[in-house]
Amino acid sequence: MSQPLINKFVVVGIGLIGGSLATGLTQRGACAEVIGIARKPETCDEAVARGVVARAYTSLRDVASELGKGDVIFISVPTLSVTAVLQEIKDFISPDVTITDGASVKGSVQRAAEQVFGVIPPQLVLGHPIAGSEKSGVTAANPNLYENHRVILTPFSNTSAQDLALVSAMWQAVGAEVLTMSVEEHDEVLGATSHLPHVIAYSLVDTLAQDIHNPNIFRYAAGGFRDFTRIASSDPVMWHDIMRANKVAILQSMDLFIDNLSRLRSSIEHEDSDYLLKVFSRAKEARDEFTVMLAQRQVSTKKE
Amino acid sequence: MSQPLINKFVVVGIGLIGGSLATGLTQRGACAEVIGIARKPETCDEAVARGVVARAYTSLRDVASELGKGDVIFISVPTLSVTAVLQEIKDFISPDVTITDGASVKGSVQRAAEQVFGVIPPQLVLGHPIAGSEKSGVTAANPNLYENHRVILTPFSNTSAQDLALVSAMWQAVGAEVLTMSVEEHDEVLGATSHLPHVIAYSLVDTLAQDIHNPNIFRYAAGGFRDFTRIASSDPVMWHDIMRANKVAILQSMDLFIDNLSRLRSSIEHEDSDYLLKVFSRAKEARDEFTVMLAQRQVSTKKE
The missing domain is CATH 1.10.3660.10 (6-phosphogluconate dehydrogenase C-terminal like domain)
Known part of the structure; x- marks a missing residue:
């Protein structure tokens, strides 16, 4: 057996997004061990009981000493709670650990990181999987959630190429297609x-x-x-x-x-029929094109 | 074999709504024969070739002489084309024939009928199946489209009880649940x-x-x-x-x-967090209740 892509995968916030990535990586043998971090002890217990993580703690501090190169911390807490997690990372985590996140807004994570670190550290790769569900919580975790979905990474000029490559490979391992663009776009x-x-x-x-x-x-x-x-x-x-x-x-x-x-x-x-028909027809055309594109994307991803 | 519910079923406008009702009634043995009426000869030919109707004509006038008690005319043309169909009915069709429709708006059909007939005839039962699809046309006809869906009938005080009962039974035959309410509601x-x-x-x-x-x-x-x-x-x-x-x-x-x-x-x-959370939570609760209700409705319809 070859060595897995990631050694320890630490998921901070064990909900739909983090739990799905954790179980997806585990099922595909892409990490050696999954460790969970959740604010509430009950969430830790439930995540272990459901097999989403191998062990769980209420603070990143509890695992700081065992993390180093080849390990990945994935931050998947609600957007406005990211600052507190970044502060813990600054205080306790080695610069050798790859850090990434799954927040739906990247500008606010950028601002939070600038506030905490001054200059955003090269180890921090911001990202966002364009996948989700109206369901939430660890019970909704689904190892195939990211299959055929897109992940957008928004690297900065000083982002480490090695950390960026590891995060890209991590998402590809669970079946996603990775794109990059700027935070603003x-x-x-x-x-x-x-x-x-x-x-x-x-x-x-x-x-x-x-x-x-x-x-x-x-x-x-x-x-x-x-x-x-x-x-x-x-x-x-x-x-x-x-x-x-x-x-x-x-x-x-x-x-x-x-x-x-x-x-x-x-x-x-x-009762401006011309205008109504123009808008409805234009919208139908754009939406029909979109579904054709989505179907082609799924076929081509499956082929690869 | 008992006699079918409807003798001749005439569908005026052979698209998704009319074609689905025609094939649904045929498959369930609920009518003796389906006749189609479409403005374009190509639509007539295609509807016959696909087996959606047994025969088809470009005008109601062509079948007027053979229709009587026990026959049903179903009007499923675009809403603003209903007036022209009602005029043909007034000119050529016997008062013994049951007339109904599937238009999404009932007030405009009521106004069209008042304009054509003066007093709306007792044989005309207005209705609307709450079912549809983003697809359209005769190629989208689906005999099971109305299974577990609701149909709203909007009878007037002078609507014939016999015609109303026949239209209700017709919709129930294709698996729909029938409700009545006023045109305004x-x-x-x-x-x-x-x-x-x-x-x-x-x-x-x-x-x-x-x-x-x-x-x-x-x-x-x-x-x-x-x-x-x-x-x-x-x-x-x-x-x-x-x-x-x-x-x-x-x-x-x-x-x-x-x-x-x-x-x-x-x-x-x-940044009024209280207001945002109040609206989002209230909406989620209402929408979750709606899906539970929809699921229960489908289970209870299937049991019957």
Whole structure:
């Protein structure tokens, strides 16, 4: 047997994202051991009992002395809790350990790292797997979550090439395709294609749930509504953090959307058939192209 | 063999909705014969070639002389084309034939019927199957489309009890659950739970597709985005007609939604965590309850 890609894989925050990567790496023999870190002792116990991690502790400090080159720390706590984890890393962890994360917003992690370290250390590779689910918590961990999904890494000019290569190989090991881009581009693109849809879905469901004229309105909704609102079942604390962390890009996207929707509202009011047909046709065309592209991407990933 | 529920079933407009009902009734032995009416001769030929209908014509006039008691005409043309079909019915069809429809908006059909007939005839039962797909056309016809779905009928005070019973039994024969409510209630509820989500999905996809700063933005979208925007692949002409037909209710729903979304925008701008968490949690709770209800409904329908 060849040596595994990673020696010790330490997952800080054992929820859907971290638990899925931990079990994915274990099942594929890509790490020698998985260690979990969670704030609550119950989460530690449950993660061990479910076999998601081999052992677990409530602080990174408890494992600091045994970590070195070839080990990876993966930070997968809610976005606004990253600073506290980075502080522990600064205080206790060797510069030989590769550090990466899975937060949905990269600008806020960059700012947190600058605040804690002054200059972001070369060992820290920021990343974001474009995969998820409306489910959350360690019970939702799924070793195949990242198969055929994309992971965006946002390296800085001083990021260590070796650490970047190890993090890329780690994601490829669980079936993901790795891309790189700047922190700014990442946050703009995700603000538009992920954060904006979540705000819209939450707002729509809340609008209907608050409509006192139609207390039983959901009784008459069907499968299309279920698909459309699936993301409104996502974890509220996680999404609150994302709204705070990516505020500027999300507000920009919301303004573009509210402007487009208001023009559509006006065209319905004034029965402007040409405008309505133009927008609906253009949207259908773009969305149909997107699904073709997504299907091709999945086929080509499976072939490799 | 007992006699089938319906003698001749005439489907006017052989697309997803009409074709699915036709094949569903045929497969379950619930009608003696299916006759199709379509404006284009090619659609007639294709519907016959695919076995969706036994024979097809380009006008209701061609079959008028052979229709009587026990026969059903189902109108499933785009919403704004209903008037022309009702005019043909007035001119050529016997009052003994049961007439019903599947349009997504009932107020506009009511107004069209009043315009054509003066007083809406007792033989005309308005209805709407809460089922559909982003696919359209005769090639999308699916005999099981209505299984476990709801159909809303909106009878008037002078609607014939016999015709209403036959239309109810027809929908139950293809596995649907039948409810009745007023035209006004139907259009308000559907405006909120179906028409509003479609406007939003079209507008979101169009907003992103028009964003010149991010020409490749869809490259980074994933499965959640695919689900969220599925309904933006729906037929533009059909949805244009619905926007025109249910204008008042849709504008009301849009105003409530835009107001809620604008408050959410302001709470993101001012980092009002309490408000954000309250809305996200309330929405998640309502959406989780909805999916439980939907699952229970499907289990209970299957048991019957």
